[in-house]
Amino acid sequence: MVTMKDVAQAAGVSQAAVSYAYNRPEKLSEGQRRAIMETAARLGYAGPNAVGASLRSGRSGAIGVMLMDTLEYAFTDPSTRCLLEGIVRTRRFDDLALTLLPLPRGGEQAALRGLVDGVIVHSLPDDHPALLTLRSRGIPIVVVDAPRLPGVPLVGIADRAAAREQVEHLLGLGHRRVGIIAERLVPDGFRGPVDAGRRARCTERVVRERITGYQEACEAAGLDFDHVPLVEAGGFDLAAGVPAALGLLSDNEVTAVVGTSDTMAIAVLEAARELDLRVPEDLSVVGFDDAPEAGSHGLTTMRQPMVHKGQLAAELLFALLRGDPRPDDVNLPTELVRRRTSGPCG
Amino acid sequence: MVTMKDVAQAAGVSQAAVSYAYNRPEKLSEGQRRAIMETAARLGYAGPNAVGASLRSGRSGAIGVMLMDTLEYAFTDPSTRCLLEGIVRTRRFDDLALTLLPLPRGGEQAALRGLVDGVIVHSLPDDHPALLTLRSRGIPIVVVDAPRLPGVPLVGIADRAAAREQVEHLLGLGHRRVGIIAERLVPDGFRGPVDAGRRARCTERVVRERITGYQEACEAAGLDFDHVPLVEAGGFDLAAGVPAALGLLSDNEVTAVVGTSDTMAIAVLEAARELDLRVPEDLSVVGFDDAPEAGSHGLTTMRQPMVHKGQLAAELLFALLRGDPRPDDVNLPTELVRRRTSGPCG
DNA sequence: AGTAGTTAGTGATACGATTAACTTCACACA
DNA sequence: TGTGTGAAGTTAATCGTATCACTAACTACT
Numbered sequence: 021m022v023t024m025k026d027v028a029q030a031a032g033v034s035q036a037a038v039s040y041a042y043n044r045p046e047k048l049s050e051g052q053r054r055a056i057m058e059t060a061a062r063l064g065y066a067g068p069n070a071v072g073a074s075l076r077s078g079r080s081g082a083i084g085v086m087l088m089d090t091l092e093y094a095f096t097d098p099s100t101r102c103l104l105e106g107i108v109r110t111r112r113f114d115d116l117a118l119t120l121l122p123l124p125r126g127g128e129q130a131a132l133r134g135l136v137d138g139v140i141v142h143s144l145p146d147d148h149p150a151l152l153t154l155r156s157r158g159i160p161i162v163v164v165d166a167p168r169l170p171g172v173p174l175v176g177i178a179d180r181a182a183a184r185e186q187v188e189h190l191l192g193l194g195h196r197r198v199g200i201i202a203e204r205l206v207p208d209g210f211r212g213p214v215d216a217g218r219r220a221r222c223t224e225r226v227v228r229e230r231i232t233g234y235q236e237a238c239e240a241a242g243l244d245f246d247h248v249p250l251v252e253a254g255g256f257d258l259a260a261g262v263p264a265a266l267g268l269l270s271d272n273e274v275t276a277v278v279g280t281s282d283t284m285a286i287a288v289l290e291a292a293r294e295l296d297l298r299v300p301e302d303l304s305v306v307g308f309d310d311a312p313e314a315g316s317h318g319l320t321t322m323r324q325p326m327v328h329k330g331q332l333a334a335e336l337l338f339a340l341l342r343g344d345p346r347p348d349d350v351n352l353p354t355e356l357v358r359r360r361t362s363g364p365c366g
Numbered sequence: 367m368v369t370m371k372d373v374a375q376a377a378g379v380s381q382a383a384v385s386y387a388y389n390r391p392e393k394l395s396e397g398q399r400r401a402i403m404e405t406a407a408r409l410g411y412a413g414p415n416a417v418g419a420s421l422r423s424g425r426s427g428a429i430g431v432m433l434m435d436t437l438e439y440a441f442t443d444p445s446t447r448c449l450l451e452g453i454v455r456t457r458r459f460d461d462l463a464l465t466l467l468p469l470p471r472g473g474e475q476a477a478l479r480g481l482v483d484g485v486i487v488h489s490l491p492d493d494h495p496a497l498l499t500l501r502s503r504g505i506p507i508v509v510v511d512a513p514r515l516p517g518v519p520l521v522g523i524a525d526r527a528a529a530r531e532q533v534e535h536l537l538g539l540g541h542r543r544v545g546i547i548a549e550r551l552v553p554d555g556f557r558g559p560v561d562a563g564r565r566a567r568c569t570e571r572v573v574r575e576r577i578t579g580y581q582e583a584c585e586a587a588g589l590d591f592d593h594v595p596l597v598e599a600g601g602f603d604l605a606a607g608v609p610a611a612l613g614l615l616s617d618n619e620v621t622a623v624v625g626t627s628d629t630m631a632i633a634v635l636e637a638a639r640e641l642d643l644r645v646p647e648d649l650s651v652v653g654f655d656d657a658p659e660a661g662s663h664g665l666t667t668m669r670q671p672m673v674h675k676g677q678l679a680a681e682l683l684f685a686l687l688r689g690d691p692r693p694d695d696v697n698l699p700t701e702l703v704r705r706r707t708s709g710p711c712g
Numbered sequence: 713a714g715t716a717g718t719t720a721g722t723g724a725t726a727c728g729a730t731t732a733a734c735t736t737c738a739c740a741c742a
Numbered sequence: 743t744g745t746g747t748g749a750a751g752t753t754a755a756t757c758g759t760a761t762c763a764c765t766a767a768c769t770a771c772t
Binding site for chain 1: 719720721722723724726727728
Binding site: 367369370371381382384385386389390414415416417418419420421422423 | 727728729730731
């Protein structure tokens with residue numbers, strides 16, 4: 021490999037001069053600079069090696085994103101995709117790289133080892149060890165959705181209120197037997213009906229908040245929340261959602277279901293079709309997110325601005341990196357989008 | 367920041383011992399190792415800093431992906447998404463990071479500066495300078511789709527034959543007035559009808575091959591290719607495709623259109639709707655890729671295994687990194703999927 | 713002429729870690 | 743007693759770059 025030293029030698033200047041030629045052109049005379057660049061080109065020098073530069077300068081030119089579970093979700097899960105799209109939309113990514121950081125199953129030794137200048141964290145369990153690693157490295161962090169960490173800016177929505185509104189929409193349509201399908205309360209592989217004990221152990225702040233919202237809405241309407249069926253899919257995709265939805269619909273007589281994501285809601289639609297239930301005549305379904313998929317399924321859903329969330333998170337992170345004072349948390353608005361999957365209780 | 371040196375000092379051992387504790391546990395006695403780890407934990411040491419480690423060892427623990435244009439396409443363009451999904455599916459990404467490398471518009475100074483151990487390149491123009499940078503840094507490369515570089519493994523499909531088959535399908539249905547919509551022939555901002563001169567200047571190998579395939583099929587059927595309307599969208603998304611499709615349909619009397627992607631084909635469907643053309647009665651449309659979107663639009667399309675492509679590319683790259691002998695190029699099969707957007711010429 | 717200020721460039725060090733080569737020590741064996 | 747051996751650590755070199763502190767030469771001004 022050809023290094024700065026080689027270029028310096030060949031050009032008959034000091035290594036520092038070569039460095040300046042690239043990073044601080046105004047420190048060199050125009051002629052010298054050109055001579056150095058030409059020598060570099062002649063030797064096939066590709067410019068300062070980022071690792072060396074990074075070690076010295078402490079900056080790497082990459083921003084990291086930490087996502088739950090495997091990287092697959094980054095390209096598979098619709099709302100995660102929207103988030104990333106938003107992050108990347110920030111024009112700053114013309115000369116920054118985006119690094120997706122996997123969370124190894126064990127969770128112990130994060131692959132995250134300081135290759136990034138800052139990290140956007142999305143939907144991690146409250147106590148994930150990778151967060152400690154991050155903080156002890158002093159890497160600037162912005163959190164989207166969860167968890168809430170002292171001293172770390174958060175971008176999110178009013179999950180409790182939004183969840184309440186989801187249920188209230190159904191109650192307003194006359195439904196009294198409402199079911200709930202959630203993605204995951206604890207990342208322990210469990211799937212199936214959830215009781216109060218497990219509810220209390222939920223490690224994902226967003227889910228916890230949403231469930232509390234459901235509870236508030238139900239109880240305000242005089243329903244006993246312990247008798248409201250709540251099922252946990254154990255995953256985020258249809259493959260996890262459909263079986264859970266089938267279970268929910270077969271074991272309980274519900275006229276409406278709310279999901280903690282559009283994917284869960286679409287899983288319910290799928291299950292309803294298998295069970296020959298008509299939507300919305302026999303069953304109303306309300307999702308969450310308003311992902312692109314929601315529109316094409318005619319899904320009534322709670323819209324949250326995922327793309328905007330991403331964009332905002334990236335901007336906050338850049339502010340942090342710039343050394344600006346710590347930005348305030350941001351709470352984005354949500355909105356119920358009425359489509360064809362919810363209707364009056366028959 | 368707490369470094370190895372600090373831990374070593376606190377634990378009363380040499381700095382090398384700390385390194386061994388993390389990377390070569392068998393070189394230390396069990397007790398010593400535990401003592402070191404405990405000291406590390408006590409000091410809040412987060413493990414070896416990747417930049418330092420990378421500088422010394424030459425490995426960074428990250429794989430890069432170079433995509434055309436902005437990173438936005440990574441999460442927006444359906445077939446790119448599938449490719450990435452495939453790449454990431456390789457279980458190796460449990461402890462490797464994936465870095466998306468932007469190509470700054472200028473194209474001169476790639477942000478790519480050696481933070482990655484290897485790179486998967488997707489659909490770049492033949493002469494993109496970033497490729498030179500890559501090679502002069504000696505970073506292992508695998509190319510997907512394009513360009514074809516001497517000594518660099520390539521994963522792709524038989525683009526020419528597949529394109530031929532696309533057109534032959536329409537010819538077989540009796541169509542004689544066929545139009546073509548392509549994403550981009552040269553990344554120069556142009557959009558509109560393409561003549562033979564521009565065709566010849568096309569810098570994207572895949573597109574060039576496809577167009578040649580179209581030409582072969584047309585000429586085999588006795589059509590003069592210079593009279594076959596070909597329009598360039600100038601971009602990869604619907605926003606670019608729809609205007610191009612409108613132009614194609616308004617300026618030419620065609621009974622069928624082939625697109626170089628499903629997105630282009632869907633843009634044609636969109637344009638047809640605006641122009642009150644019935645599909646497939648008035649207009650047949652054939653796409654390329656069989657992206658998820660194709661199914662929901664009932665699009666007849668040329669399926670190519672994008673996810674598999676990604677998976678394979680990742681595996682080839684890992685082989686390269688392992689030091690295996692250079693793997694052979696791979697050509698994956700394609701298959702025409704008949705759906706509702708193509709029918710006999712009325 | 714003498715002094716201050718600017719410009720263009722050099723020398724040296726530090727960033728945080730890996731790893732080859734070497735030392736030390738304990739133990740076994742003849 | 744001397745020698746060989748393996749285990750457990752240490753020493754020191756090195757990776758490629760950025761940048762502070764400095765110098766030499768030149769300009770400008772009084």
